[in-house]
Amino acid sequence: MELLTPNPGLVFWTTLTFILLLLVLRKYALPSIMRALKVREETISFALEDAKRAREEVEHLEQKKNKVLEDARKERDAILAEARELKNRIIEEAQAAAREEGRKLMEKVNADIKKQKEEALFEIRDAIGQLSLEIAEKVLKEELADREKQKKVINTYLNQMNLN
Template sequence: MGLLTPDPGLVFWTAITFGILVILLRKFAWKPILHALRTREETIEFSLAAAAKAKAEIEDLNVEKEKILIAAKDERDSLIKEARELKQNIVDDARNKAQEEADKIIVSARQQIEREKSDAIQEMKRQVAELSVNIAGKLLEQELESTDKQKAIIERYLQEVNFN
């Protein structure tokens, strides 16, 4: 017999051994193997479902994160706007106060000028009165023969007096 031709006895006993092995495996090993495969399949399905759920949660979190970022940007912009308005109000208040102070200083200076002007006018009136009295006194001292002579004397005294 050659190596490639099978012996019928060997084939018979191999088939019986294989049948017994299949029966034993079916009775003792097939159920635990199928149970393990089903358990593994359920675990994989559960893991895939959990992964899908986690992915959905991550997407929800990303959406929520975007909403929070937008809200934060809006709040930042609002705070910047408020700060600019506050700065402008402070600048405007300072400008108004400075203008008020400048107006007060101008009013005070005008009042001072008016007082000094009034004092100068009073002083000028006093000097004119004194000058008039002096002129009148000098006129009375001299002999007054004619009105031409009086006018000439008055003109001479007026030219002597410096009003500056």
């Protein structure tokens, strides 16, 4: 039981040692500990400021990124609109050129048809003329084969001429 009962000499020397230890720690260790704590506090403060600046810079970069993305979207939309407009213009020009080419082709075809029609009519007239001459020649040969018929035909023509 001796361990549980305090000995006054032991209490005195323990208290004295403890107070001396506190004084030595206060004189030598406490300033170092306080400096270390102050340095730690400043380091944490600087780290917090750096973190705040980094956060602000990240926000600024995020805003800048968003602005660049928005500008890129606008530029993309403008390019697409211009491409659509160019496509429509090219289609319209191609359609106009095709219409003009079709019109010219129709004019040429109509002119060719008219020319071929005229040539065909000329050939038909020529053929009719040739046939008429051949028929007339055969009729005249038959009519004028006899001397009496020749005189009769000549008199008929002469009478018609006198009357006119």
